Amino acid sequence: MGKIVKVFVAAMLLSLSMSASSQQVLDRVAVVVNEGVVLQSEVEQLLQQVKRGAQQKGTELPSDRVLRIQAMDRLILAELQLQMAQRMGITISDTQLQQALEAIAQDQNMSVDELRSTIEASGTNWENYRESIRKEMIITETQRATVRRRVYVSPQEIENLVNAMKEMTEQEVEYRLSHILVGFREGANADEVQSTRERAEKLLERLRNGADFSQAAITSSSGPRALEGGDLGWMNINAMPTLFADAVRDKGKGEFIGPLRSGVGFHILKVSDVRGIEQVQVDEVKARHILITPSIILSERKAQEKLAGIRESILAGEVEFADAAREHSADPGSAAMGGDLGWAEPNIYAEEFKRKVERLPIGELSEPFETQFGWHIVEVLDRRQLDATKRSQQNRAYQLLFSRKYQEELENWQQELRDQAYIETLIQ
Structure with a gap:
C-alpha cells in the first residue's frame, strides 16, 4: 500500500x-x-x-x-x-x-x-x-x-598511532589520490558481488592501458568525488581510510591500486602524485567569550541586542569582561572562569567560532556573531605555537583516527540512506 x-x-x-x-x-x-x-x-x-x-x-x-x-x-x-x-x-x-x-x-x-x-x-x-x-x-x-555518534576511537588506538608517528622521519610522505568506487547495493548476493568485481577489474585494465582516470570517475564512479574526477586531494597514510592506507603505503606516482573491496563496493585508486611534508607545529589561542542563548522568551534579535549592549558596556569601561561573563554567559563551564576558555587549538571550536579566534587581533573584542549554540562575543588574549609535545601528538593522533573512521562511517551512512529511501526517476 x-x-x-x-x-x-x-x-x-x-x-x-x-x-x-x-x-x-x-x-x-x-x-x-x-x-x-x-x-x-x-x-x-x-x-x-x-x-x-x-x-x-x-x-x-x-x-x-x-x-x-x-x-x-x-x-x-x-x-x-x-x-x-x-x-x-x-x-x-x-x-x-x-x-x-x-x-x-x-x-x-x-x-x-x-x-x-x-x-x-x-x-x-x-x-x-x-x-x-x-x-x-x-x-x-x-x-x-x-x-x-557512530565513530569511536579507543585510547589504545591513539597510543599505537602516537608510537608509530614517533618512528616516522621528519619528511613524511604525502599522497594525492584519485578514486573510483564501483558500488554494489547493501545485501547484494554472491553473484552480484562477483559481477561488480569483474566490472571493476575490467575498468582497472582500461585505466592501465591509458584510459583517462578523471573521465572514468565521472562516468563510472559511485564515490562522493566522482564529479570532480575522483580527486581526493593530498593526505598522508594516517589520514586515509584503513583500507586505502594499507594498500597505498610505499607506492609511487602513477601507480594503480585495486580493486579493493569494502562494505559498499570495489575501490580503484591512482597515486596521482607524491610529496614530502615537514612536521607541522601546533597553533593555540587563549580566548574568552560570553554566550547568550535565544529561548522562547528571548528571540534571536533580542539575544543579539542584549549581547551588543554588554559589549558596549565592556568597551566603555562600565563593567569588566570577567564580571559580565559570570553574570550573563550561558556557557557554565567558562562563565565561572570569567569567560576564559584557556589555551586550545582553534579547530576544536564550532566553525564560525574557529574563524573568529583565528583572525581576530589580540585584545580586540568581536562584534556579536552566531553559532549553533547561540550568540557570542569573543576576545583573543594571546596566541602561541608549540612543538609536537606528547599532548599535541595525542590530539593529532585522535584527529587522524577520527577523520579516517568518520569518512568510512559517512560512506556507510549515506549508503544506508539510499537503501532505505523510495526513489523514482521520472525524467531520464
Whole structure:
C-alpha cells in the first residue's frame, strides 16, 4: 500500500510540475525522493556548473546522459540528507549564512559585494548561490551530528598511532589520490558481488592501458568525488581510510591500486602524485567569550541586542569582561572562569567560532556573531605555537583516527540512506 501511495504521489508531482498544453513548462520533477523531489532545473544547473569547471580545467567530459545520471545521483543524496536535517531540526540562519559568505569572500581576498559580482559574472544567480551554500552548511551539520555518534576511537588506538608517528622521519610522505568506487547495493548476493568485481577489474585494465582516470570517475564512479574526477586531494597514510592506507603505503606516482573491496563496493585508486611534508607545529589561542542563548522568551534579535549592549558596556569601561561573563554567559563551564576558555587549538571550536579566534587581533573584542549554540562575543588574549609535545601528538593522533573512521562511517551512512529511501526517476 505504501508503495502505491508513493507512486500516486509521484504521478501527482509530475502532473503538477507540468503546465497546461497552452502554457510554457516552467519546471519538472526529475526524481521523487521519499516525500521530496529533485527538479529538472536543479539537475541542469549542476550540469552547467560541472561543465564550466571542466572547461576551466581543460577536462574532457563524457556524454550529457552520463553526466546527468551522476548529477541526479548527487542531488538525490543531497535531498536525502536535507530531509534528515529537517527531521532533526537542523537549520542555518541568515546570520550564519552571511558569516559564511564573508569567510568565503575573505579567503579570496575580496568583499561580499565583489564575490557577488564574480558569481553573477559567471552566469549564476546570486540568490541561488546563497541557498546552495546554506544547503551545503545544513548537510555538513547533519553529517556531523549523525556520523560523529557512530565513530569511536579507543585510547589504545591513539597510543599505537602516537608510537608509530614517533618512528616516522621528519619528511613524511604525502599522497594525492584519485578514486573510483564501483558500488554494489547493501545485501547484494554472491553473484552480484562477483559481477561488480569483474566490472571493476575490467575498468582497472582500461585505466592501465591509458584510459583517462578523471573521465572514468565521472562516468563510472559511485564515490562522493566522482564529479570532480575522483580527486581526493593530498593526505598522508594516517589520514586515509584503513583500507586505502594499507594498500597505498610505499607506492609511487602513477601507480594503480585495486580493486579493493569494502562494505559498499570495489575501490580503484591512482597515486596521482607524491610529496614530502615537514612536521607541522601546533597553533593555540587563549580566548574568552560570553554566550547568550535565544529561548522562547528571548528571540534571536533580542539575544543579539542584549549581547551588543554588554559589549558596549565592556568597551566603555562600565563593567569588566570577567564580571559580565559570570553574570550573563550561558556557557557554565567558562562563565565561572570569567569567560576564559584557556589555551586550545582553534579547530576544536564550532566553525564560525574557529574563524573568529583565528583572525581576530589580540585584545580586540568581536562584534556579536552566531553559532549553533547561540550568540557570542569573543576576545583573543594571546596566541602561541608549540612543538609536537606528547599532548599535541595525542590530539593529532585522535584527529587522524577520527577523520579516517568518520569518512568510512559517512560512506556507510549515506549508503544506508539510499537503501532505505523510495526513489523514482521520472525524467531520464
